[in-house]
Amino acid sequence: MHADPFALRDLLGPAAQVCRGALTGESGVSLPPFTDHHVHLHLIDEHRLADGGLAGVVDLGGDPVELARRGDGIPHVAYAGAFLTRVGGYPSGRGWAPDAIVRTVTDPSQHPGVPGGAATAVDEQASFGASVVKVALNAAVGPVFDPETLDAIVAAARVHGMPVVAHVEGPGMTALALEAGVDVLAHTPFSEVLDASVIARAAASGQRWISTLDIHGGDPVGARTASSNLAAFVAAGGSVLYGTDLGNGDRRVGVLAGELAALDRAGVRGAALVAALCDPWPGASITGVATFIPGPPPASLDDVAAWLGGATVVPSEELIHDDH
Known part of the structure; x- marks a missing residue:
């Protein structure tokens, strides 16, 4: 395979390299490891993730005890632990959300050990190795946190150096999350067309949105x-993370072509699309493996999204890079 490395990196980002398999001799392109930033491991077969092109995932709602028992390896897993919600709030009572993955917060207390306290709930997730805190702000189906309690959860997370990610659904929920300083939205807002001023503030604040476009x-x-x-x-300059809400519906366990295509249509294209897939949020970069996409590189920007769907995960040592 012959490809101009400079043109390739313009199209796919600075880490793209033409390479071949040390064992197979198959030519292709290597990229950093891909991560799906929104999955629920208790609803999928995680052993299929690497075969589907994903070296890492972020679990945004699971049993913190079970998640803490996982060993190291591929896929690399970062997690939020349990959803934090109000009594009767989303996702309480849903068949896919057993009690073990939900914690109710009834008190904005910052003191440790207070039953139902904001700090108590956050401290528990941190004690089980969580890297991020997940809050539910779904006014479409139930009660949501008042600003005082939400602010308290965010403050408790800051003590641990943990970002806060929110499921926002229903009128005003994106604005509520923004006012509280929520770092990441678990879904691109889909239940209301946002005012330009809200979007501009979200982008300027550095808030990130996890895409999850394909679930609709x-x-x-x-x-x-x-x-x-x-x-x-x-x-507006906002930063996007690739995420699919894997476990929501019967879909392929791996990189989803539909999500890539939807991101491309929304303006997350080429190198920006690769960056959304390779972002290490919320932790350190994944080491020891790389993404390998066999065959010729994409010929144009219009080809990138579909081409990325051919991703595989391989040990880094098995790739020989042809360009320098």
Whole structure:
């Protein structure tokens, strides 16, 4: 394979390299490891992730005890532990959300050990090795935190140096998260068309949005709303993380072509799309493995999204790089 390394990196980012397999001799392109920044491991077969091109995942709602028992290896797993929510709030009572993955917060107390306290809930997740705190702000189906309690959760997370990610759904929930200093949205907002001022503030604040555009296949209104909001966020300079909410619906366990295509349509293209896949948030970069996409590199920007769907995970030592 012959490819101009400078043109390749313009298209895919600075880490893209033409390479070949040391054992197979197969030519292709290497990229840093890919991560899905929104999954639920208790709903999928994690052993299929690497075969599907994912070296890492971020679990955004699971049993902190079970997550803490996991060993190291591939896929690399960072996690939030349990959802923090109000009594009767989302996702309490849903069949896919057993009691073990939900914690209710009833008191904004910053003192450790207070039953139902904000600090108590955050401290528990941190004690089980969580890297991020997940809060539910779903006014479409139940009660949500008042600003005082949400502020307290964010403050408790800051004590541990942990970012806060929120599921926002329903009118005003994105603005509520923004006012509280929530770092990341677990989904691109899909239940309301956001004002330009809210999007501009979110982008300027450094808030990140996890894409999850492909979950709206059966909801064309939600799909259009999410895509429109994300396009405006990207145009305002906002930062996007690739994420699919794997476990939500019967979908391939791995890199999803539909998510890549939806991101591309929303303006996350080429090197920006690769960056959304390779971002190490919320922790350190994954080492020892790389993404390998066999065959010729994409010929143009329009080809990148579909081409990325051919990703595989290989040990870094098995790749011989041809360009310098």
